[in-house]
Amino acid sequence: MSTETIESPRPQEAVAPHTDHDSALRFITCGSVDDGKSTLIGRLLVDTRAVLQDQFAGITKSGETDLALLTDGLSAEREQGITIDVAYRYFSTEQRKFIIGDAPGHEQYTRNMVTAASSADAALVLVDATKLDWNNPALELLPQTRRHALLVNLLRVPSLIFAVNKLDAVEDPALAFAHIRSRLAAFAHDAGITVRATVPVSALKGINVVDATKGWAGYEGPSLLQLLHTLPSTPADQDLPLAFPVQWVEKFSSSANTSQGRRVFWGRVAAGAARPGQQVTLLPSNQTATIAQVLDHVRRAGDVDAGNSAGIVLDREVDVSRGDWIVASVENTQASAEDDFEDAPGTRPAWPGQRELQATVAWMDDEPLVPGRVYLAQHGHRWIKAKVRRVVHRLNINTLAEEDADRLEANAIGHVELLLQEAAPLAPFAQARALGSLILVDTASHKTAGAVLVQQ
Incomplete structure (x- = not known):
């Protein structure tokens, strides 16, 4: 994990006040492993003066500061240099309050990322420029970048921002950013994902994180924090029947x-x-x-x-x-x-009970989802047995094609048909979040096995 001597936090630029919503913004950082998610959050906390002096001293050794330690609180995270569980941090500016969730990048911890995204107003998907063939206009994105962006979209997180990180470590930041931004835009278009912005950043050096660095990497737009000030909070489903x-x-x-x-x-x-x-x-x-x-x-x-x-x-x-x-x-x-x-x-x-449903499932269990299996489904505060009737298709996260499948392996996303033992008031997730979401739990291990988003 990279370290660097941190300079004193710089004063923030003036940002137009947020007018759409006055509530705190809940956002998560996600993406592939070692893309710099924890470091980015640490940079936000340090440069907005949200870190106390004793906290800052605790992550500084021999004059070097490891920003990721501000969020990686578990001993296993510190030992391995990875994020395992979701860590929440809080900070505020004169314009707004923020609640940040640092989501894991490893595939095996996808369930933790889904948990964090389910209640988020926005998502920052980090992309590590140094891991990509940035000289190639037809470069391939990392699978976790695609997977996390798709999950964020499936979970109806209202705002998504791509943050292209570590551009300070490549020879030609402007060319790298242009190629990566183009590929991200093509992927988002094909996947039907709306992207608020794509921003070049260096979480380690603080470029375009709190203060905008005009012209760096060919980018003239606002910094990440300036963008966060403008994002809306998730509106409650108030214009619906009780x-x-x-x-x-x-x-x-x-x-x-x-x-x-x-x-x-x-x-x-x-x-x-x-x-x-x-x-x-x-x-x-x-x-x-x-x-x-x-x-x-x-x-x-x-x-x-x-x-x-x-x-x-x-x-x-x-x-x-x-x-x-x-x-x-x-x-x-x-x-x-x-x-x-x-x-x-x-x-x-107004919300009649139903037993049969078609749904998109983000599968998180090591044991595959197969037809005939029975799980416990939690809908609201009610537990109901749910049987898998059919796996309709699996989404190929690389090509975005819907492929025929008879099972869903760990970390797969697919379309399935479920049969509930008792009727429940369901609605499409796109219409009502609480009514359109369930979790599936393995009856033997009691592990959370999948996140279910009702389609109809």
Whole structure:
């Protein structure tokens, strides 16, 4: 791992205030092994003065500073010089607060990268210029660069930035950046990935990380930090019908002011908003009720929007447990004799339960996914058995072609058909994140085996 004597952090350039969202930006750094992800984060922390003097002293030995040690906290990471688990760090500028996730680059730790990306607002995919045949306009990108960019796109991370690192270590930074940027653009176009920007950087020397170095490597745009100030936070799925996974049931409360003497169902609103007076359907029981009261995270009564914690009190006592869903009831314009909502004729759940689904799966287990295997699927806070009916195809990350396959090996991405033992309120992941995502867990080893994104 490279080291260098670090100069005092430079003052930041003025950046136009971020106006779209005032909330903190959660972003991850990802890419192939040793692309400089941890070093980049260390540079951001040092140059924004987010590192205390004792922390800085702890990573400096004999006058040399190893920036990666600011994030590589596990002893195994320090010994091997690699990132294994996701490390989160926090820093802020006058314009914004940031939460950074340093994701591993090794294939065997792809599951950790997927975990970090699932809650990120943006992703910085690092590309090490020294590992590529940068003199060749038709150079080949590294497999992990492709894989991580595809996963970020599949997980609906709103903003993706390619950071071409270590250009200070090549003979012709401008030519290298031009060739690499062209190949990245072609890959993104073929994969249907929207890229916010491609920036040349040197994480080690701090070039184009916090301050923009105009003209370096033929680039005249903003620095990485200046770009991060402009990125939007992930909007909650508020413009949708209510979907609320029950996480905890509070028994009858003695405080009539906050629970009206009834049980309170606590959780985080996954979609829409919880408001008193709403007609709702309880899944999987299909009972109906009306929301009598909604409490926020400090037990104040009022409406609660998607992305926030809430406690819901219903107008009558019904059987609701952890893992159940409370969803909006809507008018049933296709009522038939088959409807089983006798308590409220003419209504149906806005998010009806279903057992069959087609989905994109990012497979992370060493044991391959094969038809006939049964896993435990977690959807919201509910555990359901899921059987693999068919592997439709596997995505070739090099050619982006959909290839026929009868299994998915570790770190593969593919399209599968699943059958759930019980119906669950599912929706396409592109429509609603919480309703359209599941994880598969091996029933024997209890390892997280795959990330599932519902297509239909």
